[in-house]
Amino acid sequence: MPKNGREQFHGLGSMYCRGATAIILTYDVNLPQSLVELEDRFLGLTDTASTDCLFAIVGNKVDLREKGAVESQEKEGCSPVLAGGGSASPKVPKQVQPEDAVALYKKILKYKMLDEKDMPAAEQMCFETSAKSGHNVDLLFETLFDMVVPMILRQRAQGLPQTVDISNYKPPKRTKSGCCA
Template sequence: MPEVSKMKKPDVKVVLLGDMNVGKTSLLHRYTERRFKDTISTVGGAFFLKQWGPYNISIWDTAGREQFHGLGSMYCRGAAAVILTYDVTNWQSLAELEERFLSLTDTANHDCIYALVGNKADLTDPTAQLCLDSDVASEERKEERTEPQAPSGCPTPPASPASLSGTPLHKQVTPEDAAALYGRILRYKGLEEKSSLPAHKLCFETSAKTGYNVDALFEALFDLVLPSILRKRNENQESPTVDLEECRGGGSKRARAACC
């Protein structure tokens, strides 16, 4: 029970945005559950809590379908970080971030951090296809004890369409494309590039299927939102919540004491 109560109130909010089928839910499952599994399209939104050291971080997974588009700004309200996700094999998924999703972040915090994440890197990049993050690899080996272990802590991931055909898919979005969009996001937000975090710190390519770069993405973001967490905690300490029940109880006692 103490653990449950500790997780009740998030210190900060992180939101995933992006078109449908780019793998937002799969990224979140890979990070929180240490495994890849087939998912269905998210309806509306889904909420996860992650305990990161002494802090509680809420992660919101949002729907990419057009009919749920209006909910995005509600989910982004008060966000300390937004993960704008696209598919590296689909140029349109990157364009949709600027055309449909960027305006939804207007309700985020003024100092919100924006990360650009190109998922499905295993379909185009042999490095992402063959190697798992070391801790993810350990979890996979525990679950697949019947499979032969590959050397160097990099077991072969589940077969993907690219690996089955033997030919990687064409990569439609390059890191340079993502960096260019990151620059346009800063200008949209009225931020100076010189005083903002550089693109190479906030542009990632990941694979939810193999775990490639997934931990690096979330851990980097959590480090970057730490100042927001500390500021929020300081504000809460300076303006503590008033317990109305205690006030009512104290007031009634004082009233009875003053009564003749």
């Protein structure tokens, strides 16, 4: 799912998710707020997805994290291995950590009332990628593809519709004032 970061496209989110078999929720590993927003603003939009929908949590732009970390350590004269310069109080990283994404994945399963043991493990569904360098991008799509194809085949075998039938759609009656009845 595109994250529709811009406010004016927000309303389109639930339409994109309707009947979805898999949803990719993407945040920026350098912006903790972007992970918070996935939960606060975007999770509700996935209510229209299929009940057994898969979720992948993707932290993008890792290329900037690696670059940024080295640059800030160089500026402060720290060792690149120990950001805290070897002191007893290591620096708290400003970036999102993989375990934060894992925690969100588990929260999503709870929100969806899905049992963790029936779903793929969090570690399998949380990725860190770089669209710029291509890091882990193939892995993300191959992993999802391998999971989604059997689900779609199963749905087909059960005769579940793959499309939304609008042929019997009746538009709501209009009242004199132009409002829906």
